Each structure stands twice: as C-alpha cells, then as structure tokens.
Amino acid sequence: MKEILELLENDARLTPRQIAAMLDLEEKTVAGIIKDLEEKKVILGYFTLVNWDKVGEEKVTALIEVKISPQREVGFDAVAERVYRFPEVRTVRLVSGTYDLLVLVQGNTLKEVAEFVSQKLALLENVLSTTTHFVLKTYKHQGTIVEDGEEDRRLMITP
Amino acid sequence: MKTPRKWQDRINPSVQEIPFSGIRRFFDLVSEMKGVISLGVGEPDFVTPWHIREACVYSLEKGYTMYTSNKGMLELREEIARYLAETYRVVFDPRNEILITVGVSEGLDLAMRTILCPGDEVLIPEPSYVSYAPVTKLAGARPVHLKTSAENGFVVTAGMVEKAVTSRTKALVLCYPNNPTGATIDRQHLLEIAEVVRKHDLIVVSDEIYDRLTYSGEHTCVSALPGMRDRTILLNGFSKSYAMTGWRVGYAAGNRDFISAMTKIHQYTMLCAPITAQAAALEALKNGRPGMQRMVEQYNRRRRLLLQGFQEMGLPCFEPRGAFYAFPDISNTGMSSEEFAQELLQEEKVAVVPGNAFGDQGEGFVRCSYAASVEDLTEALRRMGRFLKRRESGGRILTAFFTGEEPKKEGIYQTL
Ligand SMILES: Cc1ncc(COP(=O)(O)O)c(C=O)c1O
Numbered sequence: 001m002k003e004i005l006e007l008l009e010n011d012a013r014l015t016p017r018q019i020a021a022m023l024d025l026e027e028k029t030v031a032g033i034i035k036d037l038e039e040k041k042v043i044l045g046y047f048t049l050v051n052w053d054k055v056g057e058e059k060v061t062a063l064i065e066v067k068i069s070p071q072r073e074v075g076f077d078a079v080a081e082r083v084y085r086f087p088e089v090r091t092v093r094l095v096s097g098t099y100d101l102l103v104l105v106q107g108n109t110l111k112e113v114a115e116f117v118s119q120k121l122a123l124l125e126n127v128l129s130t131t132t133h134f135v136l137k138t139y140k141h142q143g144t145i146v147e148d149g150e151e152d153r154r155l156m157i158t159p
Numbered sequence: 160m161k162t163p164r165k166w167q168d169r170i171n172p173s174v175q176e177i178p179f180s181g182i183r184r185f186f187d188l189v190s191e192m193k194g195v196i197s198l199g200v201g202e203p204d205f206v207t208p209w210h211i212r213e214a215c216v217y218s219l220e221k222g223y224t225m226y227t228s229n230k231g232m233l234e235l236r237e238e239i240a241r242y243l244a245e246t247y248r249v250v251f252d253p254r255n256e257i258l259i260t261v262g263v264s265e266g267l268d269l270a271m272r273t274i275l276c277p278g279d280e281v282l283i284p285e286p287s288y289v290s291y292a293p294v295t296k297l298a299g300a301r302p303v304h305l306k307t308s309a310e311n312g313f314v315v316t317a318g319m320v321e322k323a324v325t326s327r328t329k330a331l332v333l334c335y336p337n338n339p340t341g342a343t344i345d346r347q348h349l350l351e352i353a354e355v356v357r358k359h360d361l362i363v364v365s366d367e368i369y370d371r372l373t374y375s376g377e378h379t380c381v382s383a384l385p386g387m388r389d390r391t392i393l394l395n396g397f398s399k400s401y402a403m404t405g406w407r408v409g410y411a412a413g414n415r416d417f418i419s420a421m422t423k424i425h426q427y428t429m430l431c432a433p434i435t436a437q438a439a440a441l442e443a444l445k446n447g448r449p450g451m452q453r454m455v456e457q458y459n460r461r462r463r464l465l466l467q468g469f470q471e472m473g474l475p476c477f478e479p480r481g482a483f484y485a486f487p488d489i490s491n492t493g494m495s496s497e498e499f500a501q502e503l504l505q506e507e508k509v510a511v512v513p514g515n516a517f518g519d520q521g522e523g524f525v526r527c528s529y530a531a532s533v534e535d536l537t538e539a540l541r542r543m544g545r546f547l548k549r550r551e552s553g554g555r556i557l558t559a560f561f562t563g564e565e566p567k568k569e570g571i572y573q574t575l
Contacts, residue, residue, distance in 0.1 A: 156186065157190075159180060159289045
C-alpha cells in the first residue's frame with residue numbers, strides 16, 4: 001500500500017495496470033486498494049502541477065503569517081476553520097514559532113489578495129495580526145524544480 | 160572520414176584489425192533521427208545524486224585540483240576496502256591491494272595488459288560487454304568465446320570452462336550481473352566454476368560493475384569465494400550504481416603483485432584518476448547508500464513493467480535479474496537483430512541495440528535498457544507492440560499508404 005501511494009504521489013497518471021506490473025501485483029488488487037484509499041480519504045485528490053507563468057497567466061500568491069488567540073474548548077481549530085473556509089485560501093497550516101497559522105492565498109491581482117487580507121482575514125474574530133509576504137518567484141514546488149528539470153542529456157546509444 | 164590509404168598502412172595491424180563497436184554504427188543511425196525513444200542507453204537515466212555533485216563542487220572550492228597518489232586517494236581506497244569487507248566479507252589492504260582507475264574500462268585494460276602474454280587465451284562469455292575481446296587482442300592475446308544462451312540463463316558453467324581450457328588458457332572473464340542479458344549467476348554455479356579455475360590455475364577477471372543492481376537473490380562477489388581472492392582481479396566502479404558514468408572513476412582489487420603491476424602501467428599511462436571524480440566517489444560510498452537503493456528500487460519496478468509488456472506482446476524474454484537490461488528473443492519475427500532494430504527505429508522510432516553487437520551469440524536478440532522513465536517505457540512498449548502486430552500480419556508498413564486496417568493474425572508469436 002505504501003508503495004502504491006509513493007508511486008501515485010510521484011505520478012498520478014499511472015494506471016492500476018502499470019502499478020500492478022511494477023509491484024508484481026494483480027491489476028484488480030491494485031485497483032481495489034486505490035479505491036479503498038480514496039474512500040478513506042488517504043488519497044485526497046489528483047492534481048497537475050502547472051507553471052502558470054509560462055502561459056502568461058499572472059497569478060498572485062501570498063504567504064501570510066497569522067497570529068491568533070485560541071478559543072476556549074476548540075483551541076486553534078475553530079479559528080483555522082474560519083480561515084480555511086474562504087476559497088481564496090489554498091493552504092492553511094498550524095505552525096510552531098512566533099506566529100500560529102501559515103496561510104497561502106492565491107488571487108488574480110495584488111489588489112485582490114491585499115483586499116482579502118485587510119477586509120476578510122484581518123477582521124476575523126481571534127485574529128490578532130497578519131504579516132503578508134507576496135511571492136516573487138517560485139524555484140521549487142512540490143519537490144519539482146520549476147526551471148531546469150535536468151532533462152535527459154545522455155547520448156541515444158551507449159554500450 | 161576515411162584515413163588516406165598510406166596512413167592506414169602505418170597503423171599497428173592489431174589496432175587496424177579490431178572493429179569499431181557495433182553499437183557505434185547503430186548510434187550514427189539513431190542520432191540523425193528526431194522523436195526517438197531510446198532503450199539503447201547503457202547508463203542510468205538518473206543524474207548523479209545532488210549530495211555527490213555538491214561534494215565535488217566543495218572539493219573544487221577548497222582547491223582540490225591536483226594529482227593524487229598513483230593508486231588514488233587513500234581515504235577512497237579505505238572506504239572501498241570497508242565496503243568490500245562489509246558487503247562480501249572479502250578483505251583487501253587499501254594500501255597495496257586496491258587501485259583507483261578511470262572507470263572499469265581502464266581497470267579492464269590494465270588487468271589484461273598486466274596478465275596477458277602473446278599467445279595466451281582468454282575465455283570470454285558471449286554475449287558480453289563490448290570491450291573484453293578487443294582489450295584482450297590489444298594485449299596480444301586471443302579471445303575464446305564461451306557461448307551462453309537463453310536456455311541456460313546466459314550463465315557460464317564449469318563444464319563450458321572445462322571444455323574450452325587449453326594449455327594456453329590464462330584467464331576467464333566473468334561479468335555478472337551481465338550486460339547485455341541482465342543475467343545473474345548464483346553462488347553454486349560460481350563455486351563450481353571456481354573449482355575448475357583453480358584446477359587449471361587460471362586467473363579470473365571479474366567485472367562486477369552491476370553488483371548493486373541485483374533484483375532477486377544476492378550478488379556473490381567472485382573474490383569472496385574460498386581460494387579465489389588472490390586469483391581474481393575484481394573490477395568495479397561507480398558508473399552504474401551511483402549514476403556516475405561521466406565521472407570516469409572505478410577501482411581494481413586483487414593480490415598485491417597484480418595490483419602493483421597494474422599500478423605501474425597506470426602510473427605511466429594515466430598517472431592517476433581525476434581527483435574531482437575521486438572526491439565525488441568518496442562521497443558516494445560514504446553517504447550514497449540510501450539514494451542508491453532508491454534508484455535500484457525504481458529500476459526493479461521498471462524491469463517488471465518492461466517484462467510484462469513483452470509478455471503481453473508475445474515477445475519471449477529471459478527474466479533478467481540484474482543490471483538494467485532485458486534481452487528479448489526476436490528470432491520468431493524472422494528478422495535478424497540488425498533488421499529488427501533498424502526497422503523498429505525507422506517505423507516506430509524506438510531505439511534498441513541489436514544483440515549481435517555483443518557477439519555472434521547475441522544474434523536473434525535485442526538489448527532493451529530500462530534505465531528510462533516509466534512514461535518512455537510505456538510509450539516504447541506501445542510502439543513495439545504495434546510494430547510486432549504489423550509483422551505478425553506479414554506486412555511491412557508503407558508509411559505513406561497505411562490504411563489502418565486491422566492486420567490478419569497468423570499467430571507467429573508465442574509467449575514464454
Ligand atoms: C559490463 C560493463 N563493464 C564496464 C563498463 C564501463 O564502465 P566504466 O564506466 O566504469 O568504465 C560498462 C558500461 O557500460 C559495462 O556495461
């Protein structure tokens with residue numbers, strides 16, 4: 001099971017048939033395991049890593065440090081939920097250190113993101129402060145180097 | 160470009176006589192084409208792991224740009240001795256029983272030049288890596304081929320050795336896991352061979368460059384067999400297991416007389432292996448094990464993928480248990496290895512290496528390397544399947560006029 005997940009994490013397009021061949025299993029078995037993992041929400045989704053810059057699509061991404069005051073009974077989780085419910089918010093993580101939530105927000109323009117922070121995020125109850133870092137350039141994303149993927153430079157035939 | 164006739168005459172006949180590698184001829188053909196998926200590459204598709212490259216950069220920053228001792232950096236030799244002792248329980252003194260070479264390629268040449276005299280015979284399994292016979296000839300000796308085949312798992316047997324031995328036989332070359340067949344050899348077989356080797360007082364030159372790329376069973380190091388350490392010249396390197404082909408670094412290990420004599424030639428012809436590559440090799444041995452194992456795991460998965468693909472298209476293939484090659488039998492197609500490779504390339508743009516590049520015994524086979532991405536392997540299999548289907552129906556595709564009709568099945572193919 002772990003091997004199947006590793007393979008899919010690297011390449012979500014692998015078919016159960018290919019995976020079965022690679023791991024010396026039955027195709028049916030693999031398909032069953034994958035289905036099960038999907039149902040159990042171990043596999044949460046399949047996505048494509050897109051370099052939007054290359055198609056001239058300007059997306060604005062900001063990493064926002066959020067300090068919050070935990071609520072009685074529910075602690076950080078209830079506050080986090082109020083943050084992650086916004087569709088603009090792509091990722092929310094509770095972290096240790098000088099702030100509490102690391103929030104990744106994506107929008108179409110700088111203004112849009114800035115407004116979201118000042119009008120929505122910062123105004124939430126229990127949010128004490130925010131610090132916004134706009135992303136200027138992405139070098140590596142999801143373990144993938146954005147620019148130079150080190151393409152195959154080998155000769156076509158070698159002994 | 161042709162050398163003018165008069166200069167040709169001035170070339171040492173023993174150099175003139177050896178042909179260019181069959182691989183090279185095919186290479187010229189391939190390199191002119193675009194959109195080719197190559198399963199013809201005999202090296203890892205991984206780039207050298209970053210920590211190794213980084214260690215090399217650091218060594219340059221620190222100014223390690225000079226010669227090393229002829230034998231190579233002592234620290235590297237010590238690390239190699241430790242590796243061999245830990246992995247195979249065979250002990251070599253790093254001071255005088257290990258020599259760092261410019262790849263196994265140089266180690267092989269040194270070994271042959273060190274032990275061979277004119278008139279000596281060397282037993283070389285066939286099919287095998289392209290260098291053994293030419294290097295033997297350049298050392299003035301005569302290659303004698305031991306013909307292995309799919310039926311006997313492409314391994315040399317004690318019986319074959321016994322039968323081929325004459326009073327002039329000096330050495331036996333072994334290479335397991337094998338290029339081009341992917342065959343491995345088990346300990347029992349090796350013990351039997353070792354007995355014959357000792358009986359006839361032969362020397363073994365064992366090229367174990369693929370030792371870490373063994374997918375089923377354990378690799379047996381020839382030097383580690385009882386009574387074999389001193390009569391074996393063990394050759395190994397970093398090219399395959401650590402994805403370091405371009406660094407040109409390897410090593411030879413053996414008794415101190417052989418290593419000392421090899422060092423003499425190395426001293427005058429090579430001086431030393433590049434220090435930069437040695438620094439990288441040191442990092443590979445010290446910290447590269449986990450990364451190497453991950454690569455091996457990936458080769459293994461691709462190996463199974465390729466084998467299943469061959470099975471589905473009805474291409475008989477002996478199960479390779481090591482290296483990163485599969486050696487399917489294409490004789491049922493009625494084509495020769497070269498025809499098969501050439502037509503597959505022209506019609507489907509998949510490059511494989513004709514088996515006869517590895518000796519006559521490789522005729523009827525092609526070498527497919529699975530050091531390629533899963534994506535490329537899958538596409539290559541699809542194309543090969545299409546190619547075979549067309550052949551099955553007896554027709555060769557006329558590229559421009561192909562109508563896409565379902566070809567008639569004549570059931571020429573059978574699966575193993
Ligand atoms: C069996 C075998 N020996 C030796 C070599 C050459 O190794 P190196 O890069 O260490 O010179 C190769 C490379 O293809 C090989 O397949």
